[in-house]
Amino acid sequence: MDDIVTKLIRKHRTNCPFSIARAVGIQIRFTNLGKSTKGLYFRKLRRRFIVIHNDLPPEWQRFVCAHELGHDRLHKGINRFFLEEHSYFAPGKLERQANLFAIQLLTAGVTPEPEESLEKFCLRTGLPRDAQHFFYSN
Structure with missing residues (x-):
């Protein structure tokens, strides 16, 4: 995973998940996804999409974009939802990998x-304060 993150940053000269996603052809949309998502x-008809809940604070929007970009890079062909950490769904291996990808990219x-x-x-790296527990779950 380190190599994937390093190559993305080197190729696109940024660690901004929004810039990288657009550069690799992923369309980003913002909409109301409800309380838990x-x-x-x-992916639909060879097009790739990241949809981000529009009421999230900017630091969470950035983290979620990086997380979903992780799914695109690490889990080709699998559609995954990033569920709120307080839901009844325990994050599985793919979710932990996407969280780690996001942390590595953003830091x-x-x-x-x-x-x-x-x-x-x-706070210094622009990660959401509540994202601290992702460091321990990886």
Whole structure:
């Protein structure tokens, strides 16, 4: 997975998931997905889509885009939903991999400062504060 993230960043000269997704031909849409779904990735007629819940704060929209881009890069041909962490659905292996992909992409080239808490690292790198637990589930 490290190689995939590194190659994407090198090729597109950014770690912005929105820019990378558009550059690889994925259409990004924003809409109301209800209370339990933050985003989803799907393919239809050879077209790829990332749909992000439009009421999410910007840092969550960025994380969800990176997560769904992870599904595109890691899980070719599989449509996956990114369900809210408080739902009754435990994230499976594919969800954990997409979370790790998102963290690696969004924190590329940034290392924690000595004595820096995970919460401060997340804030400094633009990760959602609530995404801290993804570091432990991977």
